[in-house]
Amino acid sequence: MKLSVVIVNYNVKFFLEQCLHSVDAAIKGLEAEIFVVDNNSVDGSVEMVAEKFPDVKLIANRENTGFSKANNQAIQLAEGEYILLLNPDTVVEHDTFSRSVAFMDAHPDAGGLGIKMVDGKGRFLPESKR
Numbered sequence: 001m002k003l004s005v006v007i008v009n010y011n012v013k014f015f016l017e018q019c020l021h022s023v024d025a026a027i028k029g030l031e032a033e034i035f036v037v038d039n040n041s042v043d044g045s046v047e048m049v050a051e052k053f054p055d056v057k058l059i060a061n062r063e064n065t066g067f068s069k070a071n072n073q074a075i076q077l078a079e080g081e082y083i084l085l086l087n088p089d090t091v092v093e094h095d096t097f098s099r100s101v102a103f104m105d106a107h108p109d110a111g112g113l114g115i116k117m118v119d120g121k122g123r124f125l126p127e128s129k130r
Contacts, residue, residue, distance in 0.1 A: 002101055003032040004080030008070040009088045010038070013045040016088040020053050023086070026097045033057060035074035036088075039064040 005023055009016050016036070023034055037059040038046050046060045059073055071085055082104055084097070100113055117125040 001031050001033060001079040002081050003027070003030055003097055004035065004074070004078035004083045005032060005086055005097075006035045006037065006071055006074040006078065006083060007086050007088050008037045008039065008067055008074075009041060009045050010064060011041045011043045011045065012088050013041070013043045013048050016045055017048060017052065019086065019088050019090055019092075020049070020056065022091040022093075024053070025094050026092045028094075030097055030101065032097065033078070033080060035059065035078065037061065037070040037074050039066070039070055 005027070007016070007019060007023075020034070020036070027034070034053075034055070035057045036049050036053075038049070039061050040063050046058065049056055049058050057074070057077070059070075059077075061070065061073075065073070075083055082101060084100070086092070096115065100115065104110055104113060117127070119125055
């Protein structure tokens, strides 16, 4: 397994669905797995994931464990060489993961990778420099 994508969700069903559609398209050709850790949403997120994305590894928490703990739940189960933490309000380009994996493979000393982010109008988001 090359890549594990981890998405923590809390009551953002609409955004999560758009995110998962883009992730599905971006993992084509990669050996990858997708985790959604839901932190006790009440908006039907869990049911939507189970119905529309049956290949996603869904962890449905019965309480809101918080962002860090939820990420760690999936990371403990992840089989990918690389782990990508992705917010559910993100839409990724079709080549985002293949380019990221290629970069990491070409730079074995790298411990992490940050991606240049742009908003819906194509403007650079300075928080991607953190």
